[in-house]
Amino acid sequence: MDTLFRLVSFQPDQQSFNSSRTSSSSRSSKQANHPLYHNQYTTEEDDEECCNHNDANNNSDNVYMDEDDFSSSSSSKQYYYPYAHQHQPPASATTTITAATSQPQHQTFEPAEFSYPQGFNLDADVDFTSSGKWASEVLLDCARAVSGGDTARVQQLMWMLNELSSPYGDANQKLSAYFLQALLARMTSSGPRTLRTLAAAYERNCSFDSTRKTALRFQEVSPWSTFGHVASNGAILEAFDGESRVHILDLSNTFCTQWPTLLEALATRSDDTPHLRLTTVITTPGGGGAAVAAAVMKEIGARMEKFARLMGVPFKFQAIHHTGDLSGLDFDSLGAPADGDEVLAINCVNALHGVGSGSLRDSVAAALRRLRPKIMTIGFRETLRFFSAYFDSLDESFPKTSNERLSLERAAGKGIVDLVACGTEESTERRETAASWSTRMRTAGFSPVSLSDDVADDRGDPSAAGVFLSWKEQPVVWASAWKP
Known part of the structure; x- marks a missing residue:
């Protein structure tokens, strides 16, 4: 299958994409989507990557998350329930939970099987189908709730993320799993400790x-x-x-x-x-x-x-x-x-x-x-769009059982915790x-x-x-x- 490559020249005085010519090169037919080089690309001079702390100026606790940080491309894979969650659903929730066993048991997730707790509403109409981008929408809603101090809504949204996310699922599930871990570390002020734990685990397996x-x-x-x-x-x-x-x-x-x-x-x-x-x-x-x-x-x-x-x-x-x-x-x-x-x-x-x-x-x-x-x-x-594109590309480039893929995903998860949960002094993802x-x-x-x-x-x-x-x-x- 041919891959189209187009170069993107960075020009800060323009505000649009303008593609001119393309060239082709051969790539493996196993990949359904391929990287593209674009001819004219310009971006507004944004501030630092969202999710970083704002401690240097006003000690703000706001979580800055742009929609592009989470937006994930469509996936052809099914969703799965993660195994045995730590968080239990509210009493009013109606959903099927798989009993914990000695081995993780994944069940195919269908959107119709999921129902919200009583009185629970999302700001947006979330599409939980395989072509939807539910991770970005729910994560952004959760970030807004954290910034606004809406404790009840934060608990509801985190319960939902805990039910739907999995580090072994598709790109949406992985994105939500790692950002959920980072948000929990942020809310409990345990970002640096979590980062040290992840780094130590990486070192043990690094050679x-x-x-x-x-x-x-x-x-x-x-x-x-x-x-x-x-x-x-x-x-x-x-x-x-x-x-x-x-x-x-x-x-x-x-x-x-x-x-x-x-x-x-x-x-x-x-x-x-x-x-x-x-x-x-x-x-x-x-x-x-x-x-x-x-x-x-x-x-x-x-x-x-x-x-x-x-x-x-x-x-x-x-x-x-x-x-x-x-x-x-x-x-x-x-x-x-x-x-x-x-x-x-x-x-x-x-x-x-x-x-x-x-x-x-x-x-x-x-x-x-x-x-x-x-x-x-x-x-x-x-x-600005790295993590969602990164998980998406790994999902399409590596087999699901690849050890190299798992290593790269865990390194990205460590970067997400650094970005979201660590202050200016500890962060290396500014x-x-x-x-x-x-x-x-x-x-x-x-x-x-x-x-x-x-x-x-x-x-x-x-x-x-x-x-x-x-x-x-x-x-x-x-x-x-x-x-x-």
Whole structure:
């Protein structure tokens, strides 16, 4: 089945989608829906990602949830009752509950089987059929009730979510299950503790082999990671053309999956192969994870050096482990050239959102500007619609029994708890839109660099700040290149 790819050029002065041309590439016929690149995309410069706390200004307890955060695409799968819930329905409720057994028993859920408690009404007419988006509607209604302090309605809605959600169901059920967990943690002020528990569970099951297998499998079935890698590597290769000594400061959480293709491209250049120095910064929150990251990166570094020798590329690798976000990093020492001829490229993939909002992000952008890189590449997930699109794409890309899929979903669930239930001090999911980061980069003294024709053959305005990868018309991943 052909997949249509259309590039989305980010242009902050426009307010519409305008598609021009498309190109085709072959993809597996097993996937019913495919990512799309769109030609002209612009978005309003929104505030930070919804659900974040507003403690810095007024200690508000409002839960900011936009409809796009939860909107989930249609699914062809049936709904299932989750097994043995902790919450019992109100006395006036009439619904069928499966008795708990030693093994989870899932029963097919039909909309007609579900009935509301007496006196219970939703603000919207929720469609519980397989084509409906009931998770987004019920979650938004619940968020409004939490913000408004309507305790009775919160209890009713959470009972409903508990009845309908399941981490083993379809995209709607998973989305509601993880957001329900986050809302409960938010209401009980247990967000940081819940996040530490989830992180500890992840560490117990994390190893180099499992990390490598999950990352490679995700790249195989989904272009979300590959898109950013290709765009960034193309810009870096173009900037390094003719240089003999190059240094890449890698601020990312991709476990170096981006760099083997770059090493291969450097090895096949027509001119002399340059000396490459790669410095990878691994950030871990104060709650832990440093030991696991160190063990994984040690093995990755050894494999990178072996691959560089195989490719005939003079190579030096260094992994820097930093506790906390990037705002506390000494960029001046990391970006210092080893000699006068060395040129610098900075690569930021899914890392900048972990920096504290406001002045801290401005300071990081200014610090990166002081390093005077020849090129700086940025890639991150456009999270206004990320979680719903993410669960939807995993649902269609992985088999239901995939361990890699379960690992990715649990990592997303941890991110949802971080986003919804943790305050400014503990959160590492302080998201902003591409428009906000584009403005910040220009303010810091950077100007956008157009991606080369080798990276994108369908582009809009060459001066546009980056391109998007979209899933079902929803921009998900943003990639851009900048120069001082």
